[in-house]
Amino acid sequence: VVRSAITTVLSEAKSMQTLTDQFSYSVHKFSNTVTEVADVSKDADAVAAKVTKMLPDAKGGGTNLRGALVSMASKIAVGDGKSPDSRKAFLLILTDGVEGNVNEYERNGPFGYRTYGDWTPDANLTTSTPGFWYGPERSQAVDPTMCDAMKAKGVTVLTLHTEYLTPVGSSDYRFQQIQSQLSPVIATRLRDCASGADLAFNASSPDEIKAGTKKMLAAVIAKARLVK
Numbered sequence: 682v683v684r685s686a687i688t689t690v691l692s693e694a695k696s697m698q699t700l701t702d703q704f705s706y707s708v709h710k711f712s713n714t715v716t717e718v719a720d721v722s723k724d725a726d727a728v729a730a731k732v733t734k735m736l737p738d739a740k741g742g743g744t745n746l747r748g749a750l751v752s753m754a755s756k757i758a759v760g761d762g763k764s765p766d767s768r769k770a771f772l773l774i775l776t777d778g779v780e781g782n783v784n785e786y787e788r789n790g791p792f793g794y795r796t797y798g799d800w801t802p803d804a805n806l807t808t809s810t811p812g813f814w815y816g817p818e819r820s821q822a823v824d825p826t827m828c829d830a831m832k833a834k835g836v837t838v839l840t841l842h843t844e845y846l847t848p849v850g851s852s853d854y855r856f857q858q859i860q861s862q863l864s865p866v867i868a869t870r871l872r873d874c875a876s877g878a879d880l881a882f883n884a885s886s887p888d889e890i891k892a893g894t895k896k897m898l899a900a901v902i903a904k905a906r907l908v909k
Contacts, residue, residue: 682887686894688729695725711749713741743783747827759835770836777845778867782806782819822863825873840871844885
């Protein structure tokens, strides 16, 4: 769903350009680490082609948004929008807002060297609250202050909360705690992460994810006005 939403938005952004190469784009995915899907490019079609091939990480499997933002900070140049060489910067974050220290790894097994679901805790996850432990496994709500450095740099941050949906009636302790402890605060946390309440969006279904991503684009277009 996210792949489809991003490619649709790239197509729409291309159609909204009033100047050649008005926008440039890059796409990264993150789990325990950040992986570049598409490097900075003015070619929306080329970026979309790479997004359609995007797959979940084969190993890792956790979610470290704080680490992702630290890694992304050095990749984003911020300008005043007055020239092609000084572009305004917008960061669109799509996440369910649940961080976790799961860190799957590869090992030899009956089918060769591959990921079998085994994992050791990711020591690089910074603990925040609310959150809970399940043995060595940590799950927690994102901390909105992790976005402060990006905003201080001049990046306009937009968030789309793709709601963490747990199986109805599940007796799994982790799902129960996510629903009782984390879910009630995540929307507010991601709203505070964004550069303004009007730049925070929520989605709990595939259609809402697509609609929310389009709303993010509309918000970017509204703020990305050229200055004479």
